[in-house]
Amino acid sequence: MLEGIEGVSSFAGEIDYVFWIVNLICLFLFVVTIGAMFIFIYKYNEKKSKPEDTKNIKHNTALEIVWTVIPTILMMVIFYIGLDALRIQRTMPKDADAIVVKVIGKKWSWSFEYENGKKSSKLLVPINKDVKLLMTAPIGDVLHAFYVAAFRIKEDIIPGQITKLWFNATKKGKFDIQCAEYCGTRHAYMRSHVIVVSQEEFDEFLNPKVEVKKNAKLLFNDLGCIGCHTLDGMPSAGPTFKEMYNKDVTITMNGQTKTIKRDEAYLLSAIEEPNLHIVQGYTANMMPSFKGAINKDDMITIMNYFKGIETKISNKPKIDGKELVDVNGCIGCHTIDGTPSAGPTFKDIMGRKTKIIKDGKNIEIVIDKKYLIEAIKNPSSELVDGYSNIMPPFKDVLKDEEVDAIVEYLKK
Numbered sequence: 580m581l582e583g584i585e586g587v588s589s590f591a592g593e594i595d596y597v598f599w600i601v602n603l604i605c606l607f608l609f610v611v612t613i614g615a616m617f618i619f620i621y622k623y624n625e626k627k628s629k630p631e632d633t634k635n636i637k638h639n640t641a642l643e644i645v646w647t648v649i650p651t652i653l654m655m656v657i658f659y660i661g662l663d664a665l666r667i668q669r670t671m672p673k674d675a676d677a678i679v680v681k682v683i684g685k686k687w688s689w690s691f692e693y694e695n696g697k698k699s700s701k702l703l704v705p706i707n708k709d710v711k712l713l714m715t716a717p718i719g720d721v722l723h724a725f726y727v728a729a730f731r732i733k734e735d736i737i738p739g740q741i742t743k744l745w746f747n748a749t750k751k752g753k754f755d756i757q758c759a760e761y762c763g764t765r766h767a768y769m770r771s772h773v774i775v776v777s778q779e780e781f782d783e784f785l786n787p788k789v790e791v792k793k794n795a796k797l798l799f800n801d802l803g804c805i806g807c808h809t810l811d812g813m814p815s816a817g818p819t820f821k822e823m824y825n826k827d828v829t830i831t832m833n834g835q836t837k838t839i840k841r842d843e844a845y846l847l848s849a850i851e852e853p854n855l856h857i858v859q860g861y862t863a864n865m866m867p868s869f870k871g872a873i874n875k876d877d878m879i880t881i882m883n884y885f886k887g888i889e890t891k892i893s894n895k896p897k898i899d900g901k902e903l904v905d906v907n908g909c910i911g912c913h914t915i916d917g918t919p920s921a922g923p924t925f926k927d928i929m930g931r932k933t934k935i936i937k938d939g940k941n942i943e944i945v946i947d948k949k950y951l952i953e954a955i956k957n958p959s960s961e962l963v964d965g966y967s968n969i970m971p972p973f974k975d976v977l978k979d980e981e982v983d984a985i986v987e988y989l990k991k
């Protein structure tokens with residue numbers, strides 16, 4: 580079935596009911612009036628009946644009551660069921676019981692922001708959960724309308740005002756979002772998707788489990804090694820961790836004393852089976868076994884530390900240039916496949932020759948990193964020849980590292 584025909588929100592049934600009742604009433608009235616017209620065309624055809632043969636009827640009370648009362652009742656029915664469906668659609672769920680998403684519609688893209696600050700260019704929502712949309716457009720933008728046919732929802736988006744919608748999706752899948760208010764050149768491309776997923780998938784999307792790579796020092800702290808070992812060469816309850824790797828050590832193993840090299844296998848067994856060999860001068864049964872307590876990644880980090888290789892901490896999620904380009908609506912005006920749009924294409928942009936207008940002068944330049952940064956932060960300072968000055972400046976919207984990430988992405 581065509582996407583959008585089947586209603587997949589909790590109140591789609593009520594909306595469809597109104598739709599069908601109104602249409603059936605219209606169909607009935609259409610048949611009655613057009614049918615009567617054809618009957619009269621036939622019956623009172625001038626060839627068959629002369630006007631003077633026809634009775635001159637001035638009044639028929641019964642008929643007039645019928646054609647007044649029946650349409651009035653039908654009108655009241657339409658009003659009642661319409662109002663009822665509207666009431667359901669306009670009664671917003673409480674913020675506490677719903678997922679509240681900010682929707683920004685602007686020339687010519689959609690972006691969605693969740694309560695925890697997560698931004699996305701697609702509206703991902705869990706199934707069977709109330710979702711409340713607070714929608715707006717930036718001041719200076721134009722009117723748009725948020726329309727999801729499959730959910731039977733549509734509402735205007737007005738710069739500087741907040742309009743609201745809610746829905747509760749009853750089926751998993753991908754459903755079209757379309758701007759339903761003509762808003763300029765790229766209006767037809769102002770599209771996105773609602774993606775309805777399970778609660779688990781939604782949670783993972785909202786709070787992705789970023790793998791935080793800890794550095795060795797943090798691990799030593801967390802695992803409690805620091806209680807018995809030092810990093811700076813000082814002895815403690817156990818030997819220091821300073822410069823151990825590949826150095827000789829004297830140990831007692833199976834009652835025998837011998838000197839061996841601290842290679843990786845030795846270090847590993849010293850951590851996992853500490854009582855297998857005891858370092859001379861220290862007591863056995865002191866160090867607990869960490870077998871199974873340290874995962875593979877962390878063990879690599881620890882070994883790297885012993886070997887003198889520093890593992891960098893990266894607990895900041897990586898800034899993804901592609902995601903930023905999506906979320907900030909760049910694709911509303913630029914393409915990545917070489918086709919022209921409201922702005923120049925991003926394809927092969929780095930190193931490309933282009934004519935720009937700078938300080939009123941027409942010059943040709945080769946696009947480099949510095950130019951790209953300026954073109955994103957202050958587009959009107961260097962206008963590409965042949966295009967209009969419609970790109971919003973991103974200098975206060977994007978952080979410097981975000982602009983860098985976009986430039987990195989554009990290079991590809």
Ligand code: HEC
Nearest residue numbers: 802803804807816817818828849853856857858861865866
């Ligand atoms: C309760 C104290 C204690 C804790 C906690 C402890 N150790 Fe030990 N560790 C010792 C003692 C005592 C020795 C020396 C005796 C031996 O060889 O078992 C030792 C020996 C070692 C050795 C061999 C040292 C050498 O000079 O050859 C390594 C490697 C080691 N520990 C790593 C660790 C790591 C990694 C941790 C944390 C995951 C840790 N230890 C936690 C007490 C501890």
Ligand code: HEC
Nearest residue numbers: 686907908909912921922923954958961962963966969970
């Ligand atoms: C409303 C439409 C619109 C949006 C949104 C938009 N741009 Fe533009 N962009 C343009 C137009 C039009 C031009 C050409 C005129 C100019 O230089 O400002 C342009 C020019 C550029 C240029 C210079 C291209 C060249 O060939 O020299 C870059 C780079 C650029 N945009 C990047 C971006 C990025 C990155 C975003 C998103 C963060 C973005 N744009 C969002 C319309 C837009």
Ligand SMILES: [Cu+2]
Nearest residue numbers: 723758762769
């Ligand atoms: Cu629009």
